[in-house]
Amino acid sequence: MNQGRFISFEGTEGVGKTTAIEQLCARLHASGIEYLRTREPGGSPFAERLREILLDPATDIADDTELLLLFAARCDHMQQVILPALECGIWVICDRFTDSTIAYQGFGRAHGDAAMRAKIDGLISQFVQQLPDLTLWLDLPVLEGMARANKRSAADRFEQQATEFFTWVHQGFSTLAIEHPTRIQRIDASGTMDEVGARIWQAVQDTLTVK
Numbered sequence: 001m002n003q004g005r006f007i008s009f010e011g012t013e014g015v016g017k018t019t020a021i022e023q024l025c026a027r028l029h030a031s032g033i034e035y036l037r038t039r040e041p042g043g044s045p046f047a048e049r050l051r052e053i054l055l056d057p058a059t060d061i062a063d064d065t066e067l068l069l070l071f072a073a074r075c076d077h078m079q080q081v082i083l084p085a086l087e088c089g090i091w092v093i094c095d096r097f098t099d100s101t102i103a104y105q106g107f108g109r110a111h112g113d114a115a116m117r118a119k120i121d122g123l124i125s126q127f128v129q130q131l132p133d134l135t136l137w138l139d140l141p142v143l144e145g146m147a148r149a150n151k152r153s154a155a156d157r158f159e160q161q162a163t164e165f166f167t168w169v170h171q172g173f174s175t176l177a178i179e180h181p182t183r184i185q186r187i188d189a190s191g192t193m194d195e196v197g198a199r200i201w202q203a204v205q206d207t208l209t210v211k
């Protein structure tokens, strides 16, 4: 049996990942491709419990603790959900993965500090064999994304951060896209949902074999 394909979606808040993932899943279904939709932090029962803690505005933890909790969640998610699916030939569509850790913890929290990046790279190295085949970075000006996101429910622990934090996160994704030009594809997330969805489907068809 063929190994499934692993696709991650990335971007600052409110860029439209949730919406875009729904559209991609509908297209995969129509193409007869079996897929699993998942997210980070979370995606397995244990990781979802850690997600609740990580997103809770009442959680008061050090940056290093946050980083290690994210990787504890990721480890369980990989072992319990992602790897078994890929081994069965099922495509995995994941809302955020390791690039979010570099962007949010490495750039948002630590402003691209070399020591923090080295620490994160060290933790990521255990997942190197299982990095996504394709990462779709939905790129939208930070303020536009925040305006979209602010129309929704109460802000979680990350969403409560100041604009400067998300400007750093955006710089993190820009840096990653330059460092990994083959794996990470920048998708213009402006325009209508259908326009963004069509750009994503084109990128998936151009990069991965779709029947």
Ligand code: Z5A
Binding pocket: 011, 012, 013, 014, 015, 016, 017, 018, 019, 020, 040, 041, 070, 096, 097, 098, 100, 101, 102, 104, 105, 148, 149, 151, 152, 158, 159, 189, 190, 191, 192, 193, 194, 196
């Ligand atoms: N995090 C981290 O720090 N480190 C890590 O390693 C990982 C994660 C893995 C997860 O929160 C948080 O965890 C995240 C980073 C951190 N925090 N932040 N910020 P989450 O999963 O709850 O939140 P999110 O990933 O940021 O998702 P989001 O804010 O829900 O954004 P989205 O999924 O990209 O957006 P959306 O829900 O699809 O769209 C937002 C709104 O815009 C919605 O009302 C749509 O109807 C609307 N929309 C969508 N597309 C369009 C277009 N094209 N035009 C106009 N309006 C649109």
